[in-house]
Amino acid sequence: MTASATLAPYVEFARKAFSREATYRVDVFAEIGSLVVRVYLLRALWTALYAQNAAPSDLPLHAMITYATVALLMSLVLEVDGTRQIRDKVREGTIAIDLMRPISVPLSFFSDGFGRTLFHALVIVPSLLCALLLVRIDVPSLPTLALFAVAFAQGYVVNFLLNFLMNSVAFWTLETFAIQLMIRWVSDLLSGQIIPLSFFPGALGGAVGLLPFAAIYSTPLRIYVGQVAPSEIAPLLLGQTAWIVVFTLACALVWRVASRRIVLQGG
Amino acid sequence: MNDGPAMPLIETGALRKVFRAVKRTPGAFGALRTLFTREFVERVAVEDVNLAIDAGELIGYIGPNGAGKSTTIKMLTGILVPTSGTIRVAGLVPWQARTKNARNIGVVFGQRSQLYWDLPLVESFELLRAIYNVPPDRYRENLAAFTELLEMKDFLATPVRQLSLGQRMRGDFAAAMLHDPPIVYLDEPTIGLDVVAKAAIRTFIAEINRERGTTFILTTHDLADVERLCRRIVLIDHGRVVYDGPTQRIKEQYGTHRTLIVTLCEGHATFEVQGAEVVARDGSTVRLRFDRATISADQLIRRVADANCITDVAIEEPDLESIIRRIYLEGYRDPAVLAPVVPAAT
Numbered sequence: 001m002t003a004s005a006t007l008a009p010y011v012e013f014a015r016k017a018f019s020r021e022a023t024y025r026v027d028v029f030a031e032i033g034s035l036v037v038r039v040y041l042l043r044a045l046w047t048a049l050y051a052q053n054a055a056p057s058d059l060p061l062h063a064m065i066t067y068a069t070v071a072l073l074m075s076l077v078l079e080v081d082g083t084r085q086i087r088d089k090v091r092e093g094t095i096a097i098d099l100m101r102p103i104s105v106p107l108s109f110f111s112d113g114f115g116r117t118l119f120h121a122l123v124i125v126p127s128l129l130c131a132l133l134l135v136r137i138d139v140p141s142l143p144t145l146a147l148f149a150v151a152f153a154q155g156y157v158v159n160f161l162l163n164f165l166m167n168s169v170a171f172w173t174l175e176t177f178a179i180q181l182m183i184r185w186v187s188d189l190l191s192g193q194i195i196p197l198s199f200f201p202g203a204l205g206g207a208v209g210l211l212p213f214a215a216i217y218s219t220p221l222r223i224y225v226g227q228v229a230p231s232e233i234a235p236l237l238l239g240q241t242a243w244i245v246v247f248t249l250a251c252a253l254v255w256r257v258a259s260r261r262i263v264l265q266g267g
Numbered sequence: 268m269n270d271g272p273a274m275p276l277i278e279t280g281a282l283r284k285v286f287r288a289v290k291r292t293p294g295a296f297g298a299l300r301t302l303f304t305r306e307f308v309e310r311v312a313v314e315d316v317n318l319a320i321d322a323g324e325l326i327g328y329i330g331p332n333g334a335g336k337s338t339t340i341k342m343l344t345g346i347l348v349p350t351s352g353t354i355r356v357a358g359l360v361p362w363q364a365r366t367k368n369a370r371n372i373g374v375v376f377g378q379r380s381q382l383y384w385d386l387p388l389v390e391s392f393e394l395l396r397a398i399y400n401v402p403p404d405r406y407r408e409n410l411a412a413f414t415e416l417l418e419m420k421d422f423l424a425t426p427v428r429q430l431s432l433g434q435r436m437r438g439d440f441a442a443a444m445l446h447d448p449p450i451v452y453l454d455e456p457t458i459g460l461d462v463v464a465k466a467a468i469r470t471f472i473a474e475i476n477r478e479r480g481t482t483f484i485l486t487t488h489d490l491a492d493v494e495r496l497c498r499r500i501v502l503i504d505h506g507r508v509v510y511d512g513p514t515q516r517i518k519e520q521y522g523t524h525r526t527l528i529v530t531l532c533e534g535h536a537t538f539e540v541q542g543a544e545v546v547a548r549d550g551s552t553v554r555l556r557f558d559r560a561t562i563s564a565d566q567l568i569r570r571v572a573d574a575n576c577i578t579d580v581a582i583e584e585p586d587l588e589s590i591i592r593r594i595y596l597e598g599y600r601d602p603a604v605l606a607p608v609v610p611a612a613t
Binding site: 008009011012013016019020023092093094096097099100101102103104259260 | 341344345346348365366367369370372374376379381383385386390393394397398399400426
């Protein structure tokens with residue numbers, strides 16, 4: 001079979017996911033509205049915090065507001081969890097139908113999630129315009145933006161793979177909500193989405209930077225706000241790539257075991 | 268696909284599946300305990316299933332709840348790995364070649380849909396076209412043929428979530444057949460449907476089987492489906508095949524009793540006849556149950572007519588449902604009574 005025929009199903013999965021997402025138009029406006037409010041609140045919060053404390057030298061207030069705003073915009077894409085359907089499908093037993101198709105099921109989840117992501121990525125544009133009415137954010141040089149895009153893309157993949165692993169727990173316990181909530185809190189904190197990892201004290205900051213969560217938000221954001229020396233960028237990006245390799249292998253292994261021990265609900 | 272007349276399309280040998288489940292201890296501490304010490308309970312779902320199904324057959328695979336029907340089907344589709352035994356479907360071992368096997372099969376589940384909930388019906392078909400890499404011409408032909416056969420024209424553009432159950436099932440049938448699978452598994456395909464929709468689905472299955480030579484394995488509790496469609500029945504109970512043969516034969520062998528319905532002239536109060544048993548009486552209508560092996564209908568009618576004034580008689584054959592109900596309740600009879608299990612005559 002040709003490569004285009006092999007890829008065709010996955011392109012179609014992404015397209016269908018995109019149009020499915022587009023059916024819920026009200027959600028989009030709610031999403032933008034909620035984002036604008038959060039941008040405003042974050043600006044107020046960080047301005048107050050900076051007024052009370054000495055500003056760190058590598059992250060002045062305007063950089064911090066940029067960091068928080070860009071993190072919010074990134075979350076529009078990163079919080080689309082394309083793998084949550086693993087949990088739902090295992091619980092409802094419809095995973096059986098996916099397994100009866102001549103496709104790679106994990107890859108179908110990825111392309112489905114990617115299609116939905118693309119839709120939400122479109123929402124970023126109006127969200128950004130609205131956000132700019134409230135805050136001023138720094139725009140780095142074009143090469144830095146390009147590096148940020150690479151880091152963001154890699155972070156996206158790390159995020160997908162981590163979510164995939166978490167949702168695959170459903171094959172064993174069926175109920176994964178509590179585990180997910182816990183991991184989500186930890187990950188929000190340790191990924192640098194809420195506060196920059198450079199705010200963690202000394203050794204803790206170093207340790208947190210080594211965790212895979214940092215690859216999701218912290219790495220692209222630090223590149224964006226210029227917290228990273230040019231010489232450090234390559235190792236950071238390679239670090240992300242390493243996580244992608246490790247987690248891809250882990251996902252492949254988990255999926256192999258999971259699909260063999262499948263418990264099909266509802267006869 | 269089929270390597271010759273001697274090679275069945277689907278073949279299983281001593282197929283067995285044992286499920287291992289964690290034994291749960293009741294109570295909060297019990298739940299905590301199961302986290303650390305795990306005791307397993309083994310449940311045999313399929314004990315010993317031997318099947319040989321030829322291309323173009325339309326088989327009714329029936330049995331009571333929990334008999335192992337769905338487990339067998341899941342092994343045939345390749346999503347469950349057998350504990351032991353052999354399976355070959357169109358020359359492939361399904362669980363080893365899951366995706367290759369998937370190209371040869373279509374599936375319809377009455378209880379869960381393979382269509383995309385939020386999208387118009389036709390978009391689910393397009394997705395399936397991409398998944399199975401159906402050539403554009405073939406896709407157009409099939410879509411046109413199924414749209415007509417299943418009368419789907421009016422709701423092709425409707426989101427699946429807005430379809431009625433009958434419409435959705437018709438969509439599911441078309442979805443299962445778009446890639447011309449040589450084998451189709453149907454799991455309770457008419458559950459919850461009204462009589463008109465049921466009839467439409469049955470006609471569709473019979474037509475596809477006749478015209479395209481598609482092999483169907485029909486799992487259902489609706490024995491009217493089986494009676495109308497299947498020339499061969501495989502009956503499974505407690506994970507074992509207890510009957511495998513023509514539908515007609517199980518009716519002949521198992522359903523040896525008949526009911527004679529007699530309408531008496533006015534004024535006949537008491538009624539008794541040798542060789543038959545009165546099972547119901549409603550005014551002048553009497554229902555007599557008799558065994559064809561001990562008394563012929565001809566003899567019985569003569570006996571009744573000799574002693575009574577009758578205005579009408581009718582004989583009722585047992586339907587498949589009452590036969591199967593008896594087998595479920597009583598278990599299967601001595602193989603001497605029920606002829607030995609042999610693969611269907613070719």
